[in-house]
Every structure is written in structure tokens, then in C-alpha cells.
Amino acid sequence: MTAALEAARRVADAVLYEGYLLYPYRASAAKNRVRWQFGVLVPPAYSSTGEPSATLTECLLEAPGDAALDVRLRFLHVTCRRVERAGSRGHRPVLRLEAGGRTYLTYDQATEREIRFAPRLAELHEAGQTVEVHVAGDRTYEPIIDGGGARVGRVVSVHEPIDAVVRIGAERLPGPYGLVRLRVAVDNASSWDRPDAPREHALRRSLVAAHLLLAVTHAAFVSLLDPPEWAAAAARLCRNEHTWPVLVGEPGRRDAVLSSPIILYDYPSIAPESPGDLFDATEIDELLTLRALTLTEEEAREARATDPRAAEILDRAAELPPEVLERLHGAIRGLGDVGPPSVPWWDPGADGTVSPDTDSVLVAGRKVARGSRVRLHPGHRRADAHDMFLAGRTALVEGVFLDVDGVRHLAVTLEDDEGADLQRAQGRFLYFAPDEVEPIDEGSRP
Known part of the structure; x- marks a missing residue:
């Protein structure tokens, strides 16, 4: 991975897991029963929710000559995680199973997927590039053992196969500035024959929190949010569907773009005071950390059984040193005028x-x-x-x-x-x- 993409990965990971699991981090919480809200690309034949099956990203490059691109499609692949109790007639699905001092819950999780392409810009001008993506399905079994060593059940984790098509093209725009319009289309091509199935079933063949990381060498991206005057007209012609491309990395650099399902500004960043991911990067770390500490023993036990990432949050909150927690209370990024504004934020004359x-x-x-x-x-x-x-x-x-x-x-x-x-x-x-x-x-x- 290039240095530009490496610097952008932390922000991209925050996008990838935004809303993955929300406070109070328990499977029984109402807000955690309606999951996967951002960047969901469902199979094209699934139309019950009206969610898209494709995205289109268009952005501008200053590329007077040839350039090398690094394109990464990243998404979450939903894992159907089912707890089954062992019996005389085989295994039977259950919502919850207690064994060996642990709680096992039936609750979907997710696996990170990343597919990389490295085309040359000259090749994209000529004919473009179409890449077929296939993520194979799989099934794993984890035995559940009680305190006496007997096998009382199992956890079955299933990935359903996912197919996608990525089309990359480039078009050199007329004019003296060497502008190139880069186009990346991502389509979920997974088959689907259950029109009345619940959304949670369709999600297992969907690209969840799908986004693109783009990097370039020997060229530079142009901001679509704040383009220079000479590129403003070309920026307005760029079409972006279900995605939002912004410059990422060190402010001022223009060698990386994050095409995000969440609306961002150029050069987004995670607060340096943040001690770790809380799956809600737009919220306040101090608030979520303090709330995690207020969970009862039973609530914390359920959270730990819900997802290993929830257990990490609870462990981190419990072990957070006072000086780190204090830093979460507030930070001064810059100094300016204090006191009430001379003109109200709302102007009645408007x-x-x-x-x-x-x-x-x-x-x-x-x-x-x-x-x-x-x-x-x-x-x-x-x-x-x-x-x-x-x-x-x-x-x-x-x-x-x-x-x-x-x-x-x-x-x-x-x-x-x-x-x-x-x-x-x-x-x-x-x-x-x-x-x-x-x-x-x-x-x-x-």
C-alpha cells in the first residue's frame, strides 16, 4: 500500500465500521436490530427496500502524462452466525446458549474484504478495464463445550458468495490543464431469487459499507468540494451516485481520494485523542466511553457475547487511564475571538x-x-x-x-x-x- 493510502486507512476503517454496532453494544438493543445502514449494495434483483445495487464515482486528475493508479474496493461481508443446541436428534437453532461460564448468542457479524486493482492510466484511456470479483462462500463450525467437557452445541458461521463487477475508465478533457475524468463503477452482480425474503437475508449477499480508496503516482487529484476556478466547470460535470469522493491524507497532498458512502469534507481525520474505535466516529468518545462504564454486569455480559469487538470496547473503557479520559473531555484546536457574535447566526433580514x-x-x-x-x-x-x-x-x-x-x-x-x-x-x-x-x-x- 502506498504511503498516501496507508495514511487514509484509519479514516477509511472508521467509514467501514460506522454503525457496525452501537451503544449499548448489545444484540437485544433496538438500534442494533436494524443494522448496516451505510453504503449497502444489495443484489440487483432485490428491491424490497429500494437500496441501490451499484455506485458510480467520478473524480478529476491533473495528469499531463501517464500515471499509475492504486484502486481498492473495500466492504464488509456479513457473516451469518447461528448458535445451535445439541440434542438426540441433531442440532437445533437457538437464540442463546449458556455453557462453561460463557454466553453464546445468535447474531450476525462481518468480515472485512478488500480487492485491489493497479491499472495504468494510459490503458484506461484506450478501452477501460472491467474486473469481475468473486468472493467465495464458506461455512465453519465452533464447538460449544460445557464445564464438564461435554459438547452441548455449536456455533455455525456462514459466508454466502458475493459477485461484483468493477468498471474503471478515464477520459481526457479538452483544455490546456491536462485534466482527466476518472470513472469507477461498482455493481453487485450476485444472483437473487427470493423477492420476499427479509432484508437481513439479502444483506448476506450484499457489499456493506462499500467504499473506494484511490491513490495515484505522477498525477494529482482535484478537489470536487473546493476546486480551483479553472477546474470548477469540470468538477460540476462529475457524476457521483451513492458515494462522496474527498481528498484524504495529510492536508495539502492530492495523491489519495476516499469515495465514501458518508458525506465528508476534504482531509477528514479521526480525533488524535480517540483511544480506539467505538463504531460511531461522528459521536463523542467521552460520552460513549462513560456510557460503556455504566452497563450493568448482565448488560456487559450480553455485550461481550454479542461481538468480540464489543468486548474490546468494554475492556478498553474499564482500563482507560484517568489522564487519557481527561483528554477526551475537550481539546483546543485553535484560538479565536470569544464572546457572543456581533451578528446573530440567524439574520431576520434574510x-x-x-x-x-x-x-x-x-x-x-x-x-x-x-x-x-x-x-x-x-x-x-x-x-x-x-x-x-x-x-x-x-x-x-x-x-x-x-x-x-x-x-x-x-x-x-x-x-x-x-x-x-x-x-x-x-x-x-x-x-x-x-x-x-x-x-x-x-x-x-x-
Whole structure:
């Protein structure tokens, strides 16, 4: 692997495992029953979920002459992991089995796959290159032994075969700058004949968290997010479907691109304070680490049985030195002006049809506007467990806001929050839909 790709691998790995397993890292948790949300390429004949079976990446190269490319297709291959109990009539699938002081759970895992191509740019200009990818299926068995040495069951791990086609081409664009448009299409070509099968079955023949790592020598990529003026028109012509190519590696270098299923900026990086992967690189390591430490013994036991990677998270959280945990609390990346901004982040003059300070909505037949008192009733649409602590609290409406979809939201501060004045000065509010609040009389007590 080139130095450029090696530097980009940590970010690429974070993309590969984003959402692989979320806190509380247990198989029984609702959020871990709907998995594999990013970069899923399903078999083309599977249409139940509307997920794509292909991606297209187009990016720009400054390549006045020939250049060597290093193209890597990376994805997760879902492993069907099934626990079976031994009996007089053979083995029977079960969700859970306790034996020898361990817990065994039926729960799918995943294996990393990486396929590499190293074409010359000159070859791609002439006819392009088509590569057929075949990942063979396999089946393994792990015996489950009880404390007395008897075999009481087994763990069956199955990889179903996956077929894919990668098409790489290049087109030299007219003009004096030596620009080349590089095109890489990835198609899941796996067969599928079960139109009504559950999604979890189709995932076993899908490319999960699929992305591309591209590196080049004797040439340079051009940013599509912030192209130079002379390349802006060519950048707008690049078509990217279900993927997002950005420059990666050391800032300023232009020899590597990550084509990601997650929207990123150029030169993304993992915070240097992060002690290890938590499978949620967009979250806060301190929060997830502290939450891992709050799991009960039974919850931690289930997490360890769910996936070996979950066990690694719990071990790391338990052994994290205080000075490392302290570094997770915050970091100063640079110094700038402090204090409230001279101009509010929202400028009422930008749209004369809306005014958070004077707009109102009707709730239960009563007008609610800035200064109204309401009681909070967080609705079923919310997924954050912390919202339960807001139920029944009284709040003051600070403004009525309109989002880009034309939906109104009430910005509020809690009446019993001693920091409300500071939040008001900074424009940091809690937001609720009109049907999540109840107007209350001015004379009622908080």
C-alpha cells in the first residue's frame, strides 16, 4: 500500500465500521436490530427496500502524462452466525446458549474484504478495464463445550458468495490543464431469487459499507468540494451516485481520494485523542466511553457475547487511564475571538416572511409565541433517551422557527434551568414541535 493510502486507512476503517454496532453494544438493543445502514449494495434483483445495487464515482486528475493508479474496493461481508443446541436428534437453532461460564448468542457479524486493482492510466484511456470479483462462500463450525467437557452445541458461521463487477475508465478533457475524468463503477452482480425474503437475508449477499480508496503516482487529484476556478466547470460535470469522493491524507497532498458512502469534507481525520474505535466516529468518545462504564454486569455480559469487538470496547473503557479520559473531555484546536457574535447566526433580514420573535402557532386552539409558557411532552418521533427527563417540565418559548421543509418548531428554555440566560444569549435552545407542548396559564407555578 502506498504511503498516501496507508495514511487514509484509519479514516477509511472508521467509514467501514460506522454503525457496525452501537451503544449499548448489545444484540437485544433496538438500534442494533436494524443494522448496516451505510453504503449497502444489495443484489440487483432485490428491491424490497429500494437500496441501490451499484455506485458510480467520478473524480478529476491533473495528469499531463501517464500515471499509475492504486484502486481498492473495500466492504464488509456479513457473516451469518447461528448458535445451535445439541440434542438426540441433531442440532437445533437457538437464540442463546449458556455453557462453561460463557454466553453464546445468535447474531450476525462481518468480515472485512478488500480487492485491489493497479491499472495504468494510459490503458484506461484506450478501452477501460472491467474486473469481475468473486468472493467465495464458506461455512465453519465452533464447538460449544460445557464445564464438564461435554459438547452441548455449536456455533455455525456462514459466508454466502458475493459477485461484483468493477468498471474503471478515464477520459481526457479538452483544455490546456491536462485534466482527466476518472470513472469507477461498482455493481453487485450476485444472483437473487427470493423477492420476499427479509432484508437481513439479502444483506448476506450484499457489499456493506462499500467504499473506494484511490491513490495515484505522477498525477494529482482535484478537489470536487473546493476546486480551483479553472477546474470548477469540470468538477460540476462529475457524476457521483451513492458515494462522496474527498481528498484524504495529510492536508495539502492530492495523491489519495476516499469515495465514501458518508458525506465528508476534504482531509477528514479521526480525533488524535480517540483511544480506539467505538463504531460511531461522528459521536463523542467521552460520552460513549462513560456510557460503556455504566452497563450493568448482565448488560456487559450480553455485550461481550454479542461481538468480540464489543468486548474490546468494554475492556478498553474499564482500563482507560484517568489522564487519557481527561483528554477526551475537550481539546483546543485553535484560538479565536470569544464572546457572543456581533451578528446573530440567524439574520431576520434574510427572509422578510418569517420572524421568530413575532411569529406564532396555534396549539390546542391557543396562540403560542415568544414569551408563552408551555409544558413539554416529547413525542414518539424522538429517539434520544434523554428526552424522558424533559417530560412534564415547564419552559418559556423563545421563538417560533421555520425549517427548510416549511415545518414550524418552538425554541424553548427550561424555566428552572439556571443557565437559561446564557443559553438565550448564545441562541442555544431546545426545539419541540407544536404537538409536543401544552400551553399553560401565565399564573400557574413552574
